[in-house]
Amino acid sequence: MRKIGIFGASGMAREAGDIAWALGFEPLYIAGNKAEQRAWSYPGTVILEENVEQFSTLPFVIGIGENSIRRKVAERFSSHLQFTNLIHPSATFGRDQRERLERCQGLIIAAGVRLTSSIEVGNFAILNQNVTVAHDCVVEDYVHIAPGANVSGNVRLREGCWVGAGAVINQGGSDKKLTVNNWALVGSGAVVVRDCEPNVVYAGVPAKRIK
Numbered sequence: 001m002r003k004i005g006i007f008g009a010s011g012m013a014r015e016a017g018d019i020a021w022a023l024g025f026e027p028l029y030i031a032g033n034k035a036e037q038r039a040w041s042y043p044g045t046v047i048l049e050e051n052v053e054q055f056s057t058l059p060f061v062i063g064i065g066e067n068s069i070r071r072k073v074a075e076r077f078s079s080h081l082q083f084t085n086l087i088h089p090s091a092t093f094g095r096d097q098r099e100r101l102e103r104c105q106g107l108i109i110a111a112g113v114r115l116t117s118s119i120e121v122g123n124f125a126i127l128n129q130n131v132t133v134a135h136d137c138v139v140e141d142y143v144h145i146a147p148g149a150n151v152s153g154n155v156r157l158r159e160g161c162w163v164g165a166g167a168v169i170n171q172g173g174s175d176k177k178l179t180v181n182n183w184a185l186v187g188s189g190a191v192v193v194r195d196c197e198p199n200v201v202y203a204g205v206p207a208k209r210i211k
């Protein structure tokens with residue numbers, strides 16, 4: 001069986017590993033330290049990050065949900081490891097969308113995701129279970145869209161932002177996309193009706209700044 005390296009030893013790594021199994025890969029998990037390695041209690045082999053170079057011919061993904069940590073790992077290893085995309089077979093796409101995604105690296109697209117058409121997606125984004133993203137959206141690098149969130153058409157999710165579980169992002173306009181700015185955090189269940197500032201936490205219906 002083909003192997004794939006998955007950085008991380010937490011819940012997101014196990015979920016990424018399950019997608020890998022569904023695609024016919026055997027996951028090799030990569031723990032950041034010995035404590036994480038010891039705490040592992042799931043089927044599959046776990047190696048230490050310091051030994052990852054021994055497996056440098058494998059494809060890799062980063063199964064770490066926290067966007068800033070995923071970025072650190074990507075920046076450390078991108079120059080010498082080959083990052084691939086992990087797309088669950090049950091994800092479905094508009095006509096040209098699958099080809100667009102193949103140009104990315106390090107994407108994780110979980111079961112039940114639906115992307116319609118003309119959506120630009122960056123590298124190392126995570127689209128978690130049952131997320132929908134509609135036409136003409138832009139999802140930049142290191143974005144995480146948590147389970148069940150719905151992103152309407154003409155929305156821009158800037159680098160590193162987090163869209164919480166079950167949140168809704170209302171549509172933008174074809175002349176001006178509704179924008180969730182860099183590293184903003186949208187809480188679970190929020191309904192975003194206007195632009196979100198960078199590095200700010202939003203929650204509620206309609207979403208308001210809480211931090």
Ligand SMILES: CC(C)(COP(=O)(O)OP(=O)(O)OC[C@H]1O[C@@H](n2cnc3c(N)ncnc32)[C@H](O)[C@@H]1OP(=O)(O)O)[C@@H](O)C(=O)NCCC(=O)NCCS
Nearest residue numbers: 146147163164165185186187188189201202203204210211
């Ligand atoms: C919004 C969020 C980031 C805030 O987390 P936090 O900074 O730790 O904030 P706190 O838990 O201290 O809550 C601060 C206030 O916001 C409220 N609040 C927290 N999350 C909220 C949410 N999703 N919707 C509405 N209000 C929320 C709290 O009740 C609290 O209100 P209070 O001050 O009146 O008591 C977090 O609750 C959240 O929703 N995270 C996303 C979770 C998610 O999507 N998980 C998916 C995993 S894959």
